[in-house]
Amino acid sequence: MTGKRMTSFECPVPISQYPRVLLAHGGGGQFTHQLIERMFVPTFDNEALSERHDGARLEVEGARLAFTTDSYVVRPLFFPGGDIGTLAVNGTVNDLAMCGARPLYLSVGLILEEGLAMDTLWQVVASMRRAADEAGVRLVTGDTKVVDRGKGDGLYLNTAGIGVIEHDRVIAPTRVRPGDVVLLSGDIGRHGMAVMAAREGLGFESTIESDCTPLAAPVRALLDEGLEVHCLRDLTRGGLASALVEIARTSKLxxxxxxxxxxxxxxVRGGVRDPRSGSAVRRQRRAVRRLRRAG
Amino acid sequence: MTGKRMTSFECPVPISQYPRVLLAHGGGGQFTHQLIERMFVPTFDNEALSERHDGARLEVEGARLAFTTDSYVVRPLFFPGGDIGTLAVNGTVNDLAMCGARPLYLSVGLILEEGLAMDTLWQVVASMRRAADEAGVRLVTGDTKVVDRGKGDGLYLNTAGIGVIEHDRVIAPTRVRPGDVVLLSGDIGRHGMAVMAAREGLGFESTIESDCTPLAAPVRALLDEGLEVHCLRDLTRGGLASALVEIARTSKLxxxxxxxxxxxxxxVRGGVRDPRSGSAVRRQRRAVRRLRRAG
Incomplete structure (x- = not known):
């Protein structure tokens, strides 16, 4: 049932080129893409994975499910408009929505660093419950691990999610066709800038808040309208550029x-082009590097 | 749909008693129990969670599913008889089996530390594929994050899993009845001792290998025999003692x-009672502390 057996036991990412994992391998851009394409997709080799979507579409005893996971390592844990708990619920809820599914159930894996303030943990947990209520999902199973002081960063979260697909449409990058139009549901860059500002203490005049929110209801409204939707994406780590590049690659358009x-x-634009810190281009590059841990 | 709304916003674990997270909060014993009972179960408040099982039993459009998650932070990454990849597949496969489910699909969340050797990542990924093949499951969705050097410990894994329940029996701690017999499917302590020996370089005369293996097939054989099974447990972090205490608590027996x-x-017994390091009791206590990161 698991496709063909592995035949190669040699590392598929050329060791001489990248002997060690770089921060960019988790950034959602070119390096992440390379890991996925060269290591994960060929090794785990199955249909669901090869769709290169935000989640897997599966069928179990006639029920059509979506299944997805994300780990959350954002710093700081709390930022204007949300926290790591809100993000961990909404991020996974949204990945399910992007598969055209109604999100139902989440799992939660906590990796805590020894010494984390108990009250911080409580705030994050309470925040997850509120976000789950808002998104209409239940947190039904979980796990807690504690690692030695200095081997973590306060708190890392993983959520996995199950959703149900209640229509016959397939919504995936492979479905994009020539002539399709790209629609944005809102302004971009706000979440990343909110996190970066909180981390770097940039102190913008207006406080920029993250736009982290559950998207299942608007997606449902879109589908209920009967619009011919081919693909949906939640713009997280890699932002708009990465999402468009990935979809273009998969659809070969x-x-x-x-x-x-x-x-x-x-x-938000002003934050990227802050005149206090050199040229817009240099600043923008730095911003992009810093954004890698905003998702 | 998510039970009653949260009413309290005060941390339910008395801050004065435990103002910070301790290693023991992840050990699978008394402290983990306290976190689950006082913080997670009342906050997330739903039926699946309140069964206090290795996974949640859910129904989606007529399909009866089991859903579970675990994070893996074992050190060293490789040990006699397995590695963190084998463990992450089998651990989650076994939690599904303990719900009486046939394991089908896994998600994988990787948290990598900047600087991890690419070849180490590859060995773990290849090992996950082999373990998945052996257990008859597919790794269908995943996520990779990279954290700054010094903010992780090489590699942490999370897997979540979906299984299908193909019979009418409910297998859960709440089903245990007076007169039930506890059966062990094999000898205990071997995995923990293998990991500890590898970590501490204890150099036992005989190499102790982890007994990490998928248990879905033996569980299925047990059920196919028509035996009246009330509860199943995979003895991980907390070992036999914790599992029995938990089940006794839940079933009030x-x-x-x-x-x-x-x-x-x-x-294995000899490893716990190594005469080189003081009394058997002191040694045993230390062993228990070390075992906390074996799961």
Missing amino acids: HTHVDEARIPVRAD | HTHVDEARIPVRAD
Whole structure:
């Protein structure tokens, strides 16, 4: 049942090129893509994975399910508009919604660092419950591990989620067709900038809040309208650029983007182009590096 | 749908008593129990969680599912008889089997530390595939995060799993009845001792190998025999003692254990009672502390 057996036992990522894991391997861009394409997809080799979607579509005894997972390592744990708990619930809820599924159940894996304030843990746990209520999902199973002081960073979370697909449409990158239009449901960059500002103490004049929110209801409304939706994506780590590149790759099509029409709030744009710290380009590059741990 | 709303916003674990997370909170014993009972179960408050089982039993469109998760933080990553990858597949497969389910699909969440050798990652990933093949499950969705050097410990894994329950029996701690008999499927303590020996370089004369293996097939054979099974447990972190205490608590019954009839291999027993390091009792206590990261 698990496709063909492994035949190669040699590391598929050329060791001479990248002998060690870099931060960029978790950034959601080119390096992450390489790990996925060269190591994970060929090794685990199955249909669900090869769709390169935000989650797997599965069928179990006639029920059509979506299944997804994400780990959350955001710093700081609390930021304007949310915290790691909100993010861990909404991130996984949204990955299910992007598969066209109604999110139902989440699991929670906590990796705590010895010495974490008990009250911090409580705030995150309470926040997960509130986010789950808002998204209409239940946290039904979990696990807690504690690692030695200095071997973690306070608190890492993993959530996995199960959703049910209640329609016949397949919503996946492989379904994108020539002529399809890219729609954005809101302005971009706000979550990343909120986290970065909180981390670096940039102190923007207006406080930028994360737009972290559950998207299952708007997706459902979209589908209920009968619109012919081919693919959905929640713009997380890699942002709009990575998502478009990935979808273009999977669908083997080009994407035309008119940058001027991408909505970015003035204060978010200002954060990227802060004149206090050199040229806009240098600043932007640094911002991108810092954003890698915003998801 | 998520039970009653949260009413309290105060940390349910008395801060004055445990203001910070201790290693023991992840050990699978009394402290873990306190976190689960005082914080997680009342906060997330739902039926599946309140069964206090190795996984949640759920129904989705007529399909009866089991859903579970575990994070894996074992050190060293490789030990006689297995590695963190084998453990992450079999641990979650076995939690599903303990719910009486046939394991089908796993998700994988990787938290890598910057600087991890790419070849180490590859060995773990290849090992997961082999373990998945052996257990008859597919790794269908995943996520990779990389944390700064010094904020992890090489590699942490999370797996969540979905299984299908193909019979009408409910197998859970709440089903245990007076007169039930406790059966052990093999000798205990071997995995923990193998990991501890590898970590501490104890150098036992005989190499003790972990007994980490998928248990879905033997569980299925047990059920196919028509035996009236009430509860199943995979003895992980907390070992036999914790499992019996937990089940006794949940079922509100006493358990009678004849220690002499618990099978422990001579070399495993010898490892716990190593005469080089003081009294058997002190040594045993230390062993228990070390075992906390064996699961």
